[in-house]
Amino acid sequence: MDARTDDLDRLEAEFQAKVDAEQRIEPKDWMPDRYRQTLIRQMSQHAHSEVVGMLPEGNWLTRAPSLKRKAILMAKIQDEGGHGLYLYSATETLGISRDEMFDQLHTGKAKYSTIFNYPTLTWADVGAIGWLVDGAAITNQIALCRCSYGPYARAMIRICKEESFHQRQGYEIMMTMAQGTKEQKEMAQDALNRWWWPTLMMFGPNDSNSANSAQSMKWKIKRQSNDELRQKFIDATVPQAEYLGLKIPDDELKWNEERGAYDFGEIDWDEFKAVVSGNGLCNRERLKARIDAHDGGKWVRDAALAYAAKKAARKAEAA
Numbered sequence: 001m002d003a004r005t006d007d008l009d010r011l012e013a014e015f016q017a018k019v020d021a022e023q024r025i026e027p028k029d030w031m032p033d034r035y036r037q038t039l040i041r042q043m044s045q046h047a048h049s050e051v052v053g054m055l056p057e058g059n060w061l062t063r064a065p066s067l068k069r070k071a072i073l074m075a076k077i078q079d080e081g082g083h084g085l086y087l088y089s090a091t092e093t094l095g096i097s098r099d100e101m102f103d104q105l106h107t108g109k110a111k112y113s114t115i116f117n118y119p120t121l122t123w124a125d126v127g128a129i130g131w132l133v134d135g136a137a138i139t140n141q142i143a144l145c146r147c148s149y150g151p152y153a154r155a156m157i158r159i160c161k162e163e164s165f166h167q168r169q170g171y172e173i174m175m176t177m178a179q180g181t182k183e184q185k186e187m188a189q190d191a192l193n194r195w196w197w198p199t200l201m202m203f204g205p206n207d208s209n210s211a212n213s214a215q216s217m218k219w220k221i222k223r224q225s226n227d228e229l230r231q232k233f234i235d236a237t238v239p240q241a242e243y244l245g246l247k248i249p250d251d252e253l254k255w256n257e258e259r260g261a262y263d264f265g266e267i268d269w270d271e272f273k274a275v276v277s278g279n280g281l282c283n284r285e286r287l288k289a290r291i292d293a294h295d296g297g298k299w300v301r302d303a304a305l306a307y308a309a310k311k312a313a314r315k316a317e318a319a
């Protein structure tokens, strides 16, 4: 074994000991390259999900049923943009630039959550997204507040607070519709039918098929496995659906007294794979919208750079 390998082994052992002792890893600390790359992958995917996630709800901004609903929805969507920016900044601390991240998204190299490749067909979908999608996001993100990487964990604390307002607003829309006319209740049920299974897919593949989980858990990036979080979400959400008087579209859903948890049906993993690989209902539309927005913003970036260059030149002249 050469001296360099010895050094690396020692550094890795010290790093793991720090993680095991629940000490946070900060940007300037030494970290294994694979830890850095795993975080860049997960955090950039998370940031992209927030930004792409603005699109399905944005579809209803001009058609919100009242001024109040419109203002609330606009605030929620702005929060999501803010979460994206927060997460891009946190990811930059790992040594990747924002331009590189955008490029990875626009060329299809980086993923974003499958959930945002489904269409929002009615106003009830806005309620279902808040209730279910934000509900699932919180379940996942509460665990991430204790992630070993400091900037990610700290970003999650604020994001979770805002997500919980999002979840409540979604549930309130569902409640209003479920208690409304027959047509409104049907609309709420239809939204639940369409969003339930895709929401369960947000937690990723089953643990036995999750390529990254074991290592991410060892590094304490992930604190709970995909299946544990999915189960937690289901157990919390079933009583909420019952309270609304809506039926979760799963005939195998049943309380298991022994496990103290709900049993549930099999997720359609073929559908998941199709959406992950770019063949969901809205993948192409979503990516096109992001690329168009980026291209459309080029003049702003150019103007900001020109202004900064001019300011620097003036400063140099004055010095």
Ligand code: FAQ
Binding pocket: 041, 042, 045, 046, 047, 049, 050, 053, 054, 080, 111, 112, 113, 114, 115, 129, 133, 134, 137, 140, 201, 202, 203, 204, 205, 209, 210, 211, 212, 213, 216, 226, 276
């Ligand atoms: N969609 O080995 P694992 C939100 C990929 S934020 C797409 O288990 P990992 C807020 C995975 O990347 C929602 N790809 O992976 C909001 C990997 O591929 P790779 C986003 C998925 O990372 C609400 C491969 O499959 N939240 O909703 C998905 O250990 C409302 C194998 O999987 C986050 O990103 C999927 N659903 O665990 C905004 C949270 N699942 O990269 C607007 C942070 C898996 O190796 C409106 N992320 N994949 O080629 C995480 O916690 C994790 O990355 C998981 C996946 C749990 C998503």
